[in-house]
Amino acid sequence: MEPVYVFSILGGIIILLLVAGAPLRSMRWAGQVLVKVVIGALFLFFINAFGTSIGLHIPINLTTAGISGLLGLPGVAALIIIKMVILS
16 A cells, blocks of 8 residues: 555544544533533432421522532532522
8 A cells, every 4th residue: 555545544534533523522511511510400409308497498490500510519508698698
């Protein structure tokens, strides 16, 4: 096989991987964000389950689940402070 064919095939494979790899990265990122939002919703569910004894209820929607999932415990603390101080 001539070197021109080998380099042409390798170049084509590299271009194909570059073109196909870009959408895969964005899909991976979107999947990670979706997993974090679901974990945030579960975390809010458990806070609501155990917070009923002290009268704490945070609604579970896309915004609150996103805040608690992406920001973690500081986000949950902010939601609780907003609920207890500002809204009550």
